[in-house]
Amino acid sequence: MNPAELQKKLIAAARAHPPGDGVPYAFEKRVTALLAARTTSSSAVLWVQGLWRAAVSCLAIALMLGVWAFFNPATTASAGDLSQNFENTLLAAVDQNAQTQ
């Protein structure tokens, strides 16, 4: 008696007993319901994922700009120019009225 012979016999036993192909009752309904639930939730998941990605991107950009602004502070002169220009623009109409009167 050798293991090879036993192996042959056991393989023959496995061939002689093929597994059943029975399907549980209403299995297809269960799968379809599961798919429908997944499709509904997947669209919500897509939105959430998209919004999270957008939030993370915005945060990263804000951080980068913050770091850039921290290490490259605006000079006092240019800051003064900017505020002066802003004030001139804002009060341009008032100035024009004063000049015409």
Next chain:
Amino acid sequence: MERTEAELIAAVLAGDAASFEPLVQKYSPRVFATARRYARRESEVEDIAQEVWLKAFEKLGSFRGEAPFEHWLMRLTVRTCYDFLRGHQRNRESTFSDLSEPESDWLERFVTQPEAATENAEAARLLVARILERLSPSARLIITLLEIEDRPVKEIAALTGWSVPLVKVRAFRARAEMRKILARLPKDRYL
């Protein structure tokens, strides 16, 4: 009028998930029969079948229609079963010390009168299931497809996604692995 498979698939791809149901109904027996080759518990078989159909739905866009849908589905089923085997390797820890009485009797009969130990016996079926459980996932898959289901190497390569030489190498190793397991049966009693 009954819709053809191609029409059903086209409808599913167009967003009509309900058209998937007739496909599930038609092919589930094959999926279940395949899953039962690799999982013993019925709950595990159902999990595998469910996983197969969820994957089929998700990947239906990759089905090009060149080969029959059934072939594409069986490839998916075999690969899902392989994933299941890889995820449940703990079952391989069982030993031969806990052989049931009918299994021990069958083995003893095989030693004393090999022709009397018929392969139709339930004990033989249980014993072979126990031995298959001890094989590595790839060995079990190969033994099942090549030896038990008697499929050609080329078909196994298509089902598993492995190359033909790899299937041959794994088949060689699987047979050796099985012989090694059989040799570990209590030698003093049976071999």
